[in-house]
Amino acid sequence: MNRKLLHTPEGVRDLYGLECSDRILIRSLINAKMKSYGFEDIDTPTFEFFDIYSTEISNNSARELYKFFDKDGNTMVLRPDFTPSVARCVSKYFLEDNKPVRFCYDGKTFLNTHSLQGKLKENNEIGAELMNDDSIYADAEMIALLVESLQAVGLTEFQISIGDADYYNGICEEAGISAETEAEIREQITNRNTFAADLIMEENNISDKYRQLIKSVSTCIGDASILEKAGSIVTNDRSQNSIKRLQALYKVLCSYKIEKYISFDLGMLSKFNYYTGVMFHAYTYGVGDAIAKGGRYDNLLEGFGKSAPAIGFMINVDDVMRALYSQNIKLEHEDGVVVLSFTDDDFEATLAEAQKLRESGKKVILSKK
Secondary structure, three states, X not given: OOHHHHOOOOOOOOOOHHHHHHHXXXXXXXXXXXXXXXXXXXXXXXXXXXXHHHOOEOHHHHOOOOEEEOOOOOEEEEOOOOHHHXXXXXXHXXXXXXXXXXXXXXXXXXXXXXXXXXXXXXXXXXXXXXEOOOOHHHHHHHHHHHHHHHHHOOOOOEEEEEXXXXXXXXXXXXXXXXXXXXXXXXXXXXXXXXXXXXXXHHHOOOOHHHHHHXXXXXXXXXXXXXXXXXXXXXXXXXXXXXXXXXXXXXHHHHHOOOHHHEEXXXXXXXXXXXXXXXXXXXXXXXXXXXXXXXXXXXXXXXHHOOOOOEEEEEEEHHHHHHHHHHOXXXXXXXXXXXXXXXXXXXXXXXXXXXXXXXXOOOEEEEEEO
């Protein structure tokens, strides 16, 4: 056998031993926290029709999907994101009584990234989606659930950065920027490359007023006081309303007593087109990217036949583990394995002891002397 076949492909890896059991533990801790908020489990397919995702992501992002064909010639993709799959399922089977729907999921997503930069192509994610509730209380509940989920696994030093897509969208709308150009600008703003964003705007003859406004979006970062400043430099209703909503949201978050974890970033955008309002990312030490991402996507379900507001978030389990190990946070596992040695003569007695211990919840290995 070719020895190269013993290695995994680039961007994926094997997990075993304590590293594997640690992941199982934190997923169970987060799932328990989500259940305490009334969320129910959902499990959607690992692959879907390409159309489920094609209209919601940019052309550049579409090239990062793992695509293949079924026997009928349909284009299929390994899921890059759980949210559209959950939205499709909820649109098909729920929402008949107009009551809020709460689901949580746990599984893997796949992205064939152009440049890994240390990132995996296969990621373990756990998340939650709250649909049919457009209130700031739903926004606050999801952010509070994220805070408590991170606390549940032992993290104490982290920050939830909150933005609102409508602030940026309002400026683009007022400037009359086309959807295609907006997507190009958004991709650069998402990467914090304001120089490239400005070049795109210059090439598309966008006025200096709006070029400056759009570039200033990336500088609106800080505590709750930054919201007043951000509101003072825009005049369109969409952007103004986004600031008012964030200010109202902050008051509710204070009621949850989690304000010490909260900051704001109005330059927070996403390559996924479906985010419509509040967005939030979680950051901590030892990881270069957000360990959790979420936001409101009020228009996504309409594409599946039923209009309903929605908000959700996902936690990247691999990044959370990296943070826990980097910060030397120990996870509390159950008691270790008990090893019982036996001979041919005392096997039955030792087996009886092992069975008794297993019934009491112990992990037991029988080992012949």
